[in-house]
Amino acid sequence: MNHINEISKRKAINFFALSLAGAAAGLGLFWLIFILADVLRHGVAYITPALFLNEAAPPGLDGGGLKHAFIGQLLITLFAVLIGIPLGILGGTWLAEYGRHHSIGRLISTLSDIMISVPSIVIGTFVYAIFVKPIGHFSGFAGALALAIIMIPVVLRTTEDMMGLVPWEIREAAFALGAPYYKVILQVVYRGAATGIFTGILLAIARIAGETGPLLFTSFNNMFLTTNMNEPMPSLTVTIYQYAMGPYDDWHEMAWAASFVITLFILSLTILGRLIIRWKYKN
Amino acid sequence: MATTIKREYTFDKFFSGITFAAAFLVLAIIVSIFISLFRESLTAIDAFGFFGFISSTAWDPVREQFGAATTLYGTLITTLLALIMAVPVSLGIAIFITELCPKVLKPIFSTAIELLAAIPSIIYGMWGLFTFAPLMGEYIEPILQKSFKPIPLLGQLFTGVPLGIDILTTGIILSIMITPFIASIVRDTFALTPIQLKESAYGIGATRWEVIKDVIIPYSKTGIFGSVIIAMGRALGETMAVAFVLGNKHAIATSLFDASATITVTLANEFTEADGDLYLSSLFYLALILLGMNFLLLAIAKTFLARRGR
DSSP: OHHHHHHHHHHHHHHHHHHHHHHHHHHHHHHHHHHHHHHHHHHHHTOOHHHHHOOOOOTTOSOOOOHHHHHHHHHHHHHHHHHHHHHHHHHHHHHHTTTTTOHHHHHHHHHHHHHHTSOHHHHHHHHIIIIIHHHTSOOHHHHHHHHHHHHHHHHHHHHHHHHHTSOHHHHHHHHHTTOOHHHIIIIIIHHHHHHHHHHHHHHHHHHHHTOOHHHHTTTOOOSSOOOOTTSOOOOHHHHHHHHHHSSOHHHHHHHHHHHHHHHHHHHHHHHHHHHHHHHHHOO | OHHHHHHHHHHHHHHHHHHHHHHHHHHHHHHHHHHHHHHHHHHHHHHHOSHHHHHOOOEETTTTEEOSHHHHHHHHHHHHHHHHHHHHHHHHHHHIIIIISOTTTHHHHHHHHHHHHHSOHHHHHHHIIIIIHHHIIIIIHHHHHHHHTTSTTGGGGGOSOOOSOSHHHHHHHHHHHHHHHHHHHHHHHHHTSOHHHHHHHHHTTOOHHHHIIIIIHHHTHHHHHHHHHHHHHHHHHOOHHHHHHSBOOOSOOOSTTSOBOOHHHHHHHHGGGOOSHHHHHHHHHHHHHHHHHHHHHHHHHHHHHHTTTO
């Protein structure tokens, strides 16, 4: 009898513990839905054509928009991508190919992993020290540089991993035809790893698109539309911060609308990236 | 023919050269981050020293007295709180994904949890400031205060006026943000447990929970430890979400309902306004300390994760 009691006690503990795990999973989903629904609820209401078409109105006046911040964000991200992606792909190429047996290659690979987790605001202070301070003013370029530095290790590590997935025999087949190594890489390995690298780029863009901290003291902010990368430049994220902390209701509304746009953009990129990975590497 | 081969050889050298330069750039960037932050901090290092700086609670721009104790304390206490809440939940999520979730739902549920990590920190800040903090201040914190304040010692943690802009709210938001990091690494580590070990345990009549508790978790402990340290690094460096809900107050808080400041928030709020070399230099010094802590933690985590499953 005692024996049966023991078994039912163990079963009860089992049920209880697994229910807790289920509850934890439910909690995770709850937060996700809570946050997304909240951004959706607040954001959608304030999405108006004026948001995209108008520049900032003087504080307290109606009818302002965030055109300047959208354009600034696009420009900063574009320049960051132009700097960060080629460097990341080239560096990853060396780690996966020429440098794969070098100890310095392994060191760089490990350091990149660590650098991915360096607080982004520290990157901001670094760019301030080496770029903003010497030239004497904030600029869109400085913001792009900060984002590029955040991006490089991400792209580099994905490239390295994705090129490593291309079977070595395929390279040997190309070598056997007399192709030099750079041609093997450019025409064979890149082709095999293209989808993976592309996904890595999508995820890296998703990562930098929401960055605020590193822009605070590099591109700074600006209430006016500018396409001059050498001037302080507005970005959506810094504008959200400024508007959310500000005293005006219409600022808060615009901050919500901008939050919605940026969340939608980033989550779409992330989900797209995951779908591509699943579609490509499942079969 | 010979010239073609020679040309190809030159091209190859060239290509390997530029790829090496790009890879080396990462090393160069990391070294220059350390060097330049150190150089910018020199003024503050000269003025306050290391132990003097981290043990001083002063943060007075007017009298030019700066210390890292309050911000360091704020950083560590919010991180600790976040870990306490995130670790059990993350383990639960990892157990759910590997052992309980129906196979068709697995990828969907994993992606959903990872989306929590994709939401930018400023969005957590917006949600925290306008939705979650008022909720905490109006409903949850008064209830907590009522039930815990009478308890001696523990009650001290629940004193003060609950406004929602405080350490507790920050800790909860941080814990939501780091949960996906722990959960996904632990899930991968759980999956490394050899099936033979699990089946032998089932074979001698262990329940599912006993297999998890006595086989999978002990087998995965290095991975779990590594993931917790990585999450700690993330929480230490989190900026915008914290900037919205912590209140930016330079003081040693003794209650969960007190406002506080972290290194990151101090940087975000004061960096562009810092007048005076010593002020700016002290901020750089804070950044350097944060970078040092983060680097150290990540290096430890990498060693643990490399040993995983051995």
